[in-house]
Amino acid sequence: MNRPRPECILTDIEGTTTAIAFVKDTLFPFAAAALDGFLDAQGDDPQVAAILAEVPGPDQRATLRAWMAADAKVTPLKSLQGLIWRAGYEDGRLHGHLWPDVASCLRAWAQAGVTLAVYSSGSVPAQKLLFGHSVAGDLTPVFAGFFDTTVGTKRDPASYAAIAATLGIPPADILFLSDVAEELDAAAAAGLRGCQLVRTADGTQPCPRHVQAADFPAVARLYALPAPVAPPVATR
Template sequence: MSLRFDVDAVVLDIEGTTSATGFVVDVLYPYSRSRFGAVLSERSTDPDVVRAVSQVRDLLGEPDADAVRVEKALHEWLDADVKATPLKTLQGLIWSEGFARGDLVSHFYDDVVPVLRRWHGDGVRLHVYSSGSVAAQRAWFASSPDGDLLPLVSGLYDTENAGPKQEPDSYRRIAGSTGVEAGRLLFLSDRPGELDAARAAGWHAVGIRRPGEPYYEQGVGDHAQAGTFDEITISTSGSTT
């Protein structure tokens, strides 16, 4: 059964929604883990690295933490799957370099890219909201197996420029940034807590349930759900479809 929405914009989660969580965990996480030390030493004066290190120290409550302590914290957070902003920032820098060098190519489920191209062609504005940093998102969409998908995307949001993904205020910030009314926004995610937050902010929300993903068995609560993007039909206020 197709789900139909009359909205102006769709906001996309990445892991478990457009792309396999397993790829991130099995490919990207080890890649970043092996390079934390190098980025902390080789790019110690980079403003993004300086800011991330400062944030790590703040989170640890250790203002004098050295690079060894900072790297240890990054490994611990990665092991525990903590969505810490400085961890995501540094991962984004590392992954961006990896994508640029051709070491990495991102993953998208087969149903995703054709549907995104169709929605974009129909005038639907596409945005991304992920716990991964904006830099990581930009590299991810620019380095897909189908080429550079960034021209399809109008905006990128993460926990730094929008806020935590399970808080309604984060979705209100995104709505304000996009200029799209809450009731004209649709959020796609596999995590029920995120869907709850989007709905609390007045958005439409659909849970994407893909076999093998971490939240598949848990389900998406009382939200509408789809197994693939093909099951979702979007029309806009100015569309005749």
């Protein structure tokens, strides 16, 4: 059944546009391995110092490593990880993973006049690095906005209301794409529409509370959006 076409698509990253394994097995270990060297070299930089000022405890590195081990969704950690990943993206050691169906759909939706935005627990700089240095090229120009935990947590309806207000788009005209049912619940509570991406390679568990799609072309079919055939994209 076709549903009304949204004015805006707000997308999650991990498990939605990008394999969970890329974040867990590539980005996180990269940041953990580079942490000490980065802080030794950049700890006095004003931007880094400002982040460290938000890290509690007498041993800030121990706190950061504990947060990393717990995959804590805390802004200082996400901001610091973003700075570490920037060096890797810029020198070619990292390339942002996207599922092969994602880039062509995003470009087609933007060209068709749909406002696109990103909401992820990863920092805005980290989001821009992933999409700017993706395996499909620089996708940052297709997005009108990037949002992270500074707007609120992803399971809080107030976060989605704040995003809608910032974009200037009524919540009911925004479609949120995520693999996480609880995030979709929060978006729905704020009046957004939602669609769960159920990517079998990531082992996502379907939630009967939400509309489901296997990939971005399936989203397009559900919501009367253009759905180009995406050429194979090599992952790195």
